[in-house]
Amino acid sequence: MPRKLQPSRKKFTRFTSKLPFQFGLPNVSPALTQTSDNSPIYFTRTTSLLRQQVLANATGVKIKSDTFHPQVLPRDSWAEIDFSQSAILFLIPDDALGDCVGMTLFLKALKLRYPNVKIGVLNSGSASDVFALIPDIEVFQLFISSRQLARFDHVVDLSEMEGWQNIATMPVNPEEALCEAFGIYACPLAVRNVVAKPRMKIGIVPMASSPLRTLPPALIRSITELLSQHDADITIVLNAYQGVMKAYKAALGSLSDKNIRVLDGFRTIGELVRFVEQQDYVVVADSGPAHITKLFQTPGIGIYSSASAKTLQGRHTNLQNWQSGFSGPYCNAPCGLAKLRATADGKVGCMGSLNLPVEALSELPQEHDPKLAALLVTDHPVPCVGTLNDDTPEILNLIQRDLGLSR
Template identity: 25%
Template structure:
């Protein structure tokens, strides 16, 4: 009851806070119209671009890698900086196209923005659909010459805007951003660099497993419990994999899931072919996926990582509604991958769809 009341209060206060924040921070002291030509950035005058990825989302950062590469291909002298946080930072840790990574910490926005302002960035690109007050403040204090935002027509803080069509794949939005930067017909594939230490570590782990000729990766978990497989479904999927393939089955999942996974492995009764390798960080997950023969997952972060290597994959999504086109927007988007859908026909209004209601034979 208290939690529900708090949600109601927060929903009431949110637009008030946002309106107040916009009055305070939706402004720009200088307009650099010399950097804009035909409603695009005049890249011939640009020496640096800053990307804001302070949401810490791994999958989004994976997709973002296409932009870093395409900009460097056309404009190799342009410095690319990225504001990031959490595990998403590791995705670009070894990216040769990113010159500077700034670590974003909540409550420390002003200090970081002041540091960035000294670098005098020409262009800042933000990806937020709804800007919170601290983000408005952060962008304002970064003092980039040109600010670009998502659907920000009518904002004083932003000089240029790009669009997002939720009925199209997410790469269409990134293509639109590149268009604002004067880059047409980009390569929309992703790329992830893991580094020699991680490569050697995964080779060592695979040697410990007997260097399997083939293996399937099963990632049963997503960020939300409503999008994660339950134990019964994990057992069902695992049994099918062991029946239909001759290779190993490797589980991946957060350390907090270790006991559950180990109990599932015991229940399967084939510990020689089923393993849960303990991985350290997202880059080891990336490198293991790079070596896999097949990936099964309900989590879009893993979907995008697998997509970077065009791995054969089954990705499980909740069925779309008129309001929610998640499976189109965040699809694997390559021929080696397929999507299957949970059809929760008994879902009541306000309830989450049960991801486990799909036909196992579709995998």
């Protein structure tokens, strides 16, 4: 008996094109570039970069609707269906790396439960290289054609996942939430194995997409100086796609050891994924690379400020976790904020930096302020990040113990 479907939460754009076209994001591997297939209609998420920056001015393109809602399986039916011989298209609500790593781990578990299931992901955006790690998956990074859509038996909107609507203020673990929602077991994990050895590869990734989660440059200098004393090849990876990278690099200062290199970043997420896989040990902020370590169980230390290490790492123990212990009159770490917030009169920060209760910070900033962002990741970090500088000796001791090093 057919199941009753419901409209997706996310709105999609329906468009046509008189001319052949192809699109791919600059930070996604070229192999995942998409090409039109002469279908009568195409679909993309209304908030996608394709819709916002390309379609309105593309030659031969006609927008049919910006308010299309695909019919999807209701959340309460996910655990009831036998997907053994099914083809499922998953609507990806956002391309944040950490969330998409969790979704990828869930999809791996789904493949273990239903070996013959066919999986597609739509609007995977910048995280497309992460999803492509799953064998035989179809990755539609920016759009899908009506012919391609017709091949799928079911469509699932992953924004129906528990906790998704509040993810900006209280992070969730998508892997655990989705495995529970579908009634399946999580995939097995490799054993964490820390081996200190000559010329071991150590990757340090200190920058996150928010100043609330980017590690202080002084702390990174201290960690790098410690590790450079122990015959390691150290790579510090910044993020050229973030507007504060140059300011952060200047604050980091000169690191003269011949075994230390500083990269402005990688061209694609696929290159970042391969880097994390190749490292013997990592030091990471609460950022996409911290979650990427879960895919390979890369050992290391994760340093957390506003978000809960316990929540974000979940069952994964490959990273030793350090949690900021900041406590102030208006907040205690981890407060749960993933991004900066704004007051009604436009002040941008967090509870600790603005000395305001969370109720006064009900909005996301409407405009990006490059000067403020640079200041927050260099000279004036938010309190829970600044506290990490005070924790430097204990963090260094934790790394030493984990690697079996002596000073």
